[in-house]
Amino acid sequence: MTTLHAKQALLPDGWANDVRLTLKDRRISAIEQGVEAKVGDERHDVLLPTMANLHSHAFQRGMAGLAELRGPDSDSFWSWRTVMYRFALTMNPEQMQAIAAQLYVEMLEAGFGRVGEFHYLHHDRDGSAFTNRAEMAERIVAACDETGIGLTLLPVFYAHSGFGGQVPNEGQRRFINDLDGFAALLDGAKKATSRLPCSVTGIAPHSLRAVTPEQLSALQQLSFDGPIHIHVAEQVKEVEDCVAWSGKRPVAWLLDNAALTDRWCLIHATHMTEDETVRMAKAGAIAGLCPITEANLGDGTFNAEVFLKAGGRFGVGSDSNILIGIADELRQLEYSQRLSHRARNVLALPGGSTGRYLFDGAVIGGAAALMAESGLAVGKPADVVSLKPRHDLGLSGDQVMDGFIFANGALVDCVWVGGVKQVEAGRHKAREKVAARFVGVMRELMAAF
Known part of the structure; x- marks a missing residue:
């Protein structure tokens, strides 16, 4: 059993202060709010799912x-x-x-x-x-x-x-x-x-x-x-070829022929008409967005504003894995919308934090797309990440989240999966062993590439 104490924690109903989480048998077995740390508690600044x-x-x-x-x-x-x-x-x-x-x-x-x-x-x-x-x-x-x-x-x-x-x-x-x-x-x-x-x-x-x-x-x-995942409408040529083959655009073809439900995750779905975008959202299919890869490959920009206003859900993935980072993916997603719309804070509710909207949406939608559970709640998997702000600025809640995503204002400190701490002080416990093997393999592959 492990007990964590955080100055702030993001729970399903919002931020809470002075939170104790008990992790037992791969699950979160107890959550207390507004309590002081006890002897033996691991102490952290911020806890997130x-x-x-x-x-x-x-x-x-x-x-x-x-x-x-x-x-x-x-x-x-x-x-x-x-x-x-x-x-x-x-x-x-x-x-x-x-x-x-x-x-x-x-x-x-x-x-x-x-x-x-x-x-x-x-x-x-x-x-x-x-x-x-x-x-x-x-x-x-x-x-x-x-x-x-x-x-x-x-x-x-x-x-x-x-x-x-x-x-x-x-x-x-x-x-x-x-x-x-x-x-x-x-x-x-x-x-x-x-x-x-x-x-x-x-x-x-x-x-x-x-x-x-x-x-x-x-x-x-x-x-x-x-679940069922499929690449779709990532490239303009793909859309053109699909129309030449079937008379329909790729997402429209799926909507008309595959009976899409919330079991489906459409990866990329970059090039959609407004009608396709709304119909996809209404069908419950999750948008699997890969903002860094989509930018790296010059794919285009997802119609996020229309999709989300229609009730669509999304998650993020690193796809080609050229760069790995939660903040990087979410920041690129928002910035792609800002460039497209020539506006700021596009993916946020009126008066709300952009970082928080992006993070919450990606946690919920990403878990649903993989048929997994998420969130810091009793009975949920003990999958927890702690953030360490770079500086003690007295920021709270959404300010910390926005700083993490847009300003590199906080670093991932520790990570638990199923209650087991895999990352401490930003370093995976097997980092050196895994990296040494990776380097050897890459030298072999590069010699033959």
Whole structure:
């Protein structure tokens, strides 16, 4: 049992002062407000719930910074994807596990308590299936087990290179499955995640480019309890190709053909009409936003103001994992809206804190997208992050939150997942061991890249 005392804590109904949290058996067993610290309490300035990172491709952490060299012509998502394919073809299972563990250490040090791993690096380097079809999925599970981060595993079904069932290209050979092969992979993934406490297994049809309507329907009939995530409308070319194939834009096609519910998370959904935006919100599908990656790839700007006014929910993910940070993602999300609307404090309620609105929305929506629980409340998972303000300025509540997100005014200090402290003084307890293995693996991969 662990007891934490905080000068301030963000509870589901708002900020509270002088709060004691008791963590027991992976859960929050008691919360007291307006009480002094007792002997043996861990003392902290600010306590928050951890946040879910709802969209990650772990292997891409290894190529962070390697695609920032301009080519002979203008660069785009599609030229970046070519570099990504080259990198994806190089690594073996042990190397991917090492990269994933490094990434998950960084996520925990940033205050993320759970990851939604959109996992599509399935096969051996020549494209043949491993004897154990879930070999690579098991490596993701092992990296989560080693680092202590919560996991919602989303095995990806990827069968085609373009709309209408186009034949996959050579660079995609490690991703490709038919329905029978994917069903076997999903069964193996479920067995692997069953060894992790509070884990969830869903599915991820990669995109409407990569699955046919018949395959999308068949995937939903498979046995799984978790959510359904799909990339959609990230690029203008994707929208144009979808219209040429079906006569409809991607999100409109999903709304008309896939019976979207709150079980679905639409990743990116960048290029939508206002009608699509409102209909998506009304359907309950969660927007999986990846602001840093979307900016890095030049994707565009999500129609957040319309979506949120229509009652939509959102969460954030680090996607390509070029940079890991809660404040970084939320700040980029708000700044993208400011540039688009040429206004300030776009994603906030009248008279309210922008940072608080963003943080609360991402905690609630991110957990829902990964079918996990969230919040500092009795009975909820003991997933807690402490902040340490850089300076004792006497700030309280939303002022601390706004400073954390927009001014680097506070640092992540400690992180508990399931009541186990994984991060102390900003450093994961396995940081050195994991980093040493990561460095060795990256040197091997760079020599062959």
